[in-house]
Amino acid sequence: MTNGRRSLIRWLLGGGIFSSIASFLYPVTRFIMPPNVPEAAVNEVVAGKVQMLQPNAAAIVKFGNKPVLLIRASETEWKALTAVCTHLNCTVQYKDDTHQIWCACHNGFYDLGGKVLSGPPPKPLEEFVVRIRGDEVVITRGA
Amino acid sequence: MTLRLLLTMAFAMAAMAAKDTCVECHTALGGELQAPVTAFAGDVHKRAGFSCADCHGGDRNSDDYEVSMSKGRGYLGKISRTDVPKLCARCHSDAALIHKFKPQQRVDQLAQYVTSVHGKRLAAGDTAVANCVDCHSVHDIRDVKDPLAPVYPTRVVETCTRCHADAAHMAKYKLPTNQRDEYRASVHWEALSKRKDLSAPTCASCHGNHGAAPPQVASVAAVCGTCHALQQDLYNNSPHKPAFDAMGVAGCVACHSNHAVHAPSEALLAGDKALCSQCHDADSAGGKTAAEMHTQLQSLADSLTRSNDIVARARRAGMEVSEAAMRLADGQERLVKARVAVHNFRTAAVAAPVKEGLAIAAETHRAGQDALAERDFRRVGLGVSLAAIFLTMAGLWLAIRSVEAKPPGSQTAGSDQP
Amino acid sequence: MATPAPGWFDERLGLSSIRKFVAHKTVPSHSGTMWYYFGGITLFLFVIQVVTGVLLLLYYRPTTSEAFESVQFIMTRVKFGWLIRSVHSWSANLMILAAFVHMFSVVFLHAYRRPREMAWFSGIGLLALAMAFGFSGYLLPWNTISYFATKVGTDMAASVPMIGPYMARFLRGGEDVGGATLTRFFGFHVAVLPGITTLLLLMHLGLVQRFGISSPPKLEGKRIAQMPFFPNFFLRELMAWYAALALLGVLAAIFPWELGEKADPFASAPAGIRPEWYFLAPFYTLKLIPSHIWVLEGELVGFAGFALLAAFWATLPLWATDRDGMLRARRVTGAGILLLAYYSTFSILGYWR
Numbered sequence: 001m002t003n004g005r006r007s008l009i010r011w012l013l014g015g016g017i018f019s020s021i022a023s024f025l026y027p028v029t030r031f032i033m034p035p036n037v038p039e040a041a042v043n044e045v046v047a048g049k050v051q052m053l054q055p056n057a058a059a060i061v062k063f064g065n066k067p068v069l070l071i072r073a074s075e076t077e078w079k080a081l082t083a084v085c086t087h088l089n090c091t092v093q094y095k096d097d098t099h100q101i102w103c104a105c106h107n108g109f110y111d112l113g114g115k116v117l118s119g120p121p122p123k124p125l126e127e128f129v130v131r132i133r134g135d136e137v138v139i140t141r142g143a
Numbered sequence: 144m145t146l147r148l149l150l151t152m153a154f155a156m157a158a159m160a161a162k163d164t165c166v167e168c169h170t171a172l173g174g175e176l177q178a179p180v181t182a183f184a185g186d187v188h189k190r191a192g193f194s195c196a197d198c199h200g201g202d203r204n205s206d207d208y209e210v211s212m213s214k215g216r217g218y219l220g221k222i223s224r225t226d227v228p229k230l231c232a233r234c235h236s237d238a239a240l241i242h243k244f245k246p247q248q249r250v251d252q253l254a255q256y257v258t259s260v261h262g263k264r265l266a267a268g269d270t271a272v273a274n275c276v277d278c279h280s281v282h283d284i285r286d287v288k289d290p291l292a293p294v295y296p297t298r299v300v301e302t303c304t305r306c307h308a309d310a311a312h313m314a315k316y317k318l319p320t321n322q323r324d325e326y327r328a329s330v331h332w333e334a335l336s337k338r339k340d341l342s343a344p345t346c347a348s349c350h351g352n353h354g355a356a357p358p359q360v361a362s363v364a365a366v367c368g369t370c371h372a373l374q375q376d377l378y379n380n381s382p383h384k385p386a387f388d389a390m391g392v393a394g395c396v397a398c399h400s401n402h403a404v405h406a407p408s409e410a411l412l413a414g415d416k417a418l419c420s421q422c423h424d425a426d427s428a429g430g431k432t433a434a435e436m437h438t439q440l441q442s443l444a445d446s447l448t449r450s451n452d453i454v455a456r457a458r459r460a461g462m463e464v465s466e467a468a469m470r471l472a473d474g475q476e477r478l479v480k481a482r483v484a485v486h487n488f489r490t491a492a493v494a495a496p497v498k499e500g501l502a503i504a505a506e507t508h509r510a511g512q513d514a515l516a517e518r519d520f521r522r523v524g525l526g527v528s529l530a531a532i533f534l535t536m537a538g539l540w541l542a543i544r545s546v547e548a549k550p551p552g553s554q555t556a557g558s559d560q561p
Numbered sequence: 562m563a564t565p566a567p568g569w570f571d572e573r574l575g576l577s578s579i580r581k582f583v584a585h586k587t588v589p590s591h592s593g594t595m596w597y598y599f600g601g602i603t604l605f606l607f608v609i610q611v612v613t614g615v616l617l618l619l620y621y622r623p624t625t626s627e628a629f630e631s632v633q634f635i636m637t638r639v640k641f642g643w644l645i646r647s648v649h650s651w652s653a654n655l656m657i658l659a660a661f662v663h664m665f666s667v668v669f670l671h672a673y674r675r676p677r678e679m680a681w682f683s684g685i686g687l688l689a690l691a692m693a694f695g696f697s698g699y700l701l702p703w704n705t706i707s708y709f710a711t712k713v714g715t716d717m718a719a720s721v722p723m724i725g726p727y728m729a730r731f732l733r734g735g736e737d738v739g740g741a742t743l744t745r746f747f748g749f750h751v752a753v754l755p756g757i758t759t760l761l762l763l764m765h766l767g768l769v770q771r772f773g774i775s776s777p778p779k780l781e782g783k784r785i786a787q788m789p790f791f792p793n794f795f796l797r798e799l800m801a802w803y804a805a806l807a808l809l810g811v812l813a814a815i816f817p818w819e820l821g822e823k824a825d826p827f828a829s830a831p832a833g834i835r836p837e838w839y840f841l842a843p844f845y846t847l848k849l850i851p852s853h854i855w856v857l858e859g860e861l862v863g864f865a866g867f868a869l870l871a872a873f874w875a876t877l878p879l880w881a882t883d884r885d886g887m888l889r890a891r892r893v894t895g896a897g898i899l900l901l902a903y904y905s906t907f908s909i910l911g912y913w914r
Contacts, residue, residue: 016535
């Protein structure tokens with residue numbers, strides 16, 4: 001057993017253990033620090049201010065990463081439905097002249113409750129719950 | 144009035160007596176004479192309580208066939224082809240009667256039928272044309288919603304083309320017989336047969352069912368527009384509308400054909416399969432517009448494909464790219480929008496969705512690149528960590544060797560194992 | 562104030578007695594010594610589970626509306642979240658694998674003999690706890706596969722005669738798998754099970770220290786070479802831990818644990834619902850049993866069979882010796898081989914079917 005060999009072992013072991021522990025601790029410390037992106041509250045989305053929509057107008061808003069069609073049917077009546085047509089997944093739109101939801105792809109019509117009125121859609125649109133909190137429009141998942 | 148009374152009475156009596164000598168005898172007869180009874184088992188009319196005599200007349204209560212099938216008891220025998228529509232309409236045009244069984248059922252089938260090409264020819268004495276039973280079957284009539292019905296969406300084509308694809312049958316009408324083969328190559332048949340989308344159009348969706356007639360040039364856009372409303376709108380406001388109208392050409396059909404509607408692509412605008420160049424020279428205004436729209440659509444389609452590829456690659460490498468995939472669906476929608484906008488035949492209409500789509504394609508491509516960079520970073524990180532681990536293991540191995548090379552003392556003497 | 566000289570801690574913590582104990586501790590050195598590492602590897606992986614589990618707790622939220630999203634958040638937004646979660650999932654599986662290896666090595670080296678029966682019993686308890694950890698943890702990401710696997714699993718529990726329906730209700734926290742189940746499973750996974758496990762683990766480890774490492778009976782009477790625990794065995798064990806770490810790193814980085822789709826209780830069950838691999842053998846066996854055997858219900862027979870098998874296996878030290886205390890080594894080895902063969906073939910069959 002030479003001293004050189006002993007110091008090699010010490011160097012290998014010390015360096016190895018030190019660097020491996022560092023390589024375990026680095027991800028852990030990065031993990032502990034919360035990311036800058038606040039967690040998207042997926043249960044509830046503040047779509048915007050009440051003023052964002054005139055009565056009889058609509059907009060597409062994001063609910064998590066799903067598009068939702070937010071409709072202000074009248075001064076006080078709000079509706080929110082999934083914006084994805086049940087036929088071939090096109091994005092639907094609000095028709096302010098007939099007060100219906102329309103899918104342009106194959107002329108499917110839904111009423112404001114999401115029920116299919118005419119055209120190819122096989123299923124109704126999923127409806128969300130809209131509440132007004134102060135001057136904020138809050139969308140939550142239906143029961 | 145009397146008829147209704149009679150039917151109601153017959154129905155009530157049948158329910159009470161439950162005697163039906165037609166069925167009893169014909170079941171015993173076998174062969175051709177038994178076939179109608181066997182087929183009738185699945186008939187929608189049987190379930191509603193009707194039986195042979197309701198159409199064929201006669202007396203179902205008499206055991207003597209000379210009585211039951213006598214003219215005196217109203218026996219009609221085999222219904223002649225010219226009489227079929229009227230016979231069916233006896234009930235089916237009677238709103239009060241039909242609505243007892245189906246409150247929503249229409250009662251205008253005969254009224255429609257007499258306006259159809261089939262109905263007009265039948266009225267003129269041509270018995271080779273279709274009447275009610277040719278499409279709905281004779282003794283095995285089923286509800287339209289019954290998948291076994293010959294008029295169920297998936298079976299309509301087969302039913303119509305039993306005659307319309309038969310060259311011998313069509314010869315005297317000078318009608319083509321290639322509609323079935325053409326239709327079965329179309330996107331509509333693909334949607335119906337492969338995706339099981341029952342809303343996809345079949346023969347009757349465009350030609351009508353009871354009032355079957357070929358749509359006239361002027362109404363083709365309206366027929367297609369029942370589903371393709373946006374395209375119809377754009378087309379009606381496009382420079383092609385007056386031009387095609389003046390030429391007497393049906394708009395949609397001019398480019399997309401009628402029965403063989405293939406999935407459209409950018410190739411219709413430019414290149415060797417282009418349709419635009421059949422009328423527009425390359426250096427004319429129309430030719431330039433077509434070329435420009437083609438370039439725009441192609442660039443968006445290509446960009447989206449590239450983004451799709453890179454995101455798919457990242458997903459295969461185990462990266463979480465669901466958000467990018469979501470955005471790509473948005474991009475795809477812009478491409479669909481841009482393709483629809485072609486029907487306006489103006490570059491500006493196409494340019495707007497293309498611009499949005501390109502932005503999405505660029506964004507998702509970046510996301511894909513980031514994900515792949517992340518994958519590489521993980522691999523490098525793993526490499527560094529593994530290097531440290533192996534370094535430690537090497538050190539440990541050497542340490543063990545050096546510890547165990549020590550002269551015995553710490554170890555029990557007399558070891559018989561290495 | 563006392564100076565913290567080396568003796569200061571010694572006096573207060575009893576370090577020298579520990580040092581003395583460690584210095585005298587030895588491990589039998591023979592051809593089967595390598596199997597002694599697996600207990601330590603299992604322990605090491607358990608420690609990794611505790612550490613990564615605590616880290617995941619920083620971001621995880623145990624509700625049906627947020628569970629999936631919070632795991633997705635961990636995987637996408639949190640730095641190295643993918644790594645921590647993948648390590649937790651992979652390490653869980655490797656830990657159970659290591660525990661199985663440890664158990665079968667104990668059987669084949671006949672280390673359960675007097676006076677180590679309690680070590681065997683506590684070990685069986687720890688294995689059951691590990692499986693309970695796996696079953697409860699599987700549901701926590703609230704994805705489709707885990708949701709339906711839990712549904713199937715608790716359905717099976719429900720078909721146990723007499724107590725089945727109560728057991729299922731207790732597990733699910735209601736009539737069906739839902740938010741209440743998630744809350745419960747989370748509680749089991751992070752509070753109840755770790756508590757019991759810690760106690761049982763301390764007992765298990767204490768017993769190993771108390772009685773030392775057993776050596777195989779076939780070497781009995783011979784002089785068995787002994788390896789000092791420190792540093793010889795310790796360094797080797799450390800090497801095994803590092804090897805496990807390297808494997809874990811490779812698995813986590815190259816094959817990150819998938820997240821799948823969010824569970825939808827109203828969707829129909831997707832094809833190929835499978836439990837975790839260590840439940841495959843009983844799962845597949847129950848699938849094979851015909852619905853009626855003679856006058857008895859097939860499932861009932863299956864459960865009775867499993868209960869008997871489990872009881873038989875758990876009490877192994879009690880029937881391993883005859884009245885005179887002689888070891889029935891061949892019988893135990895045979896039983897071990899049979900169980901191993903059954904478990905591995907049925908797991909593989911269950912995986913492919």
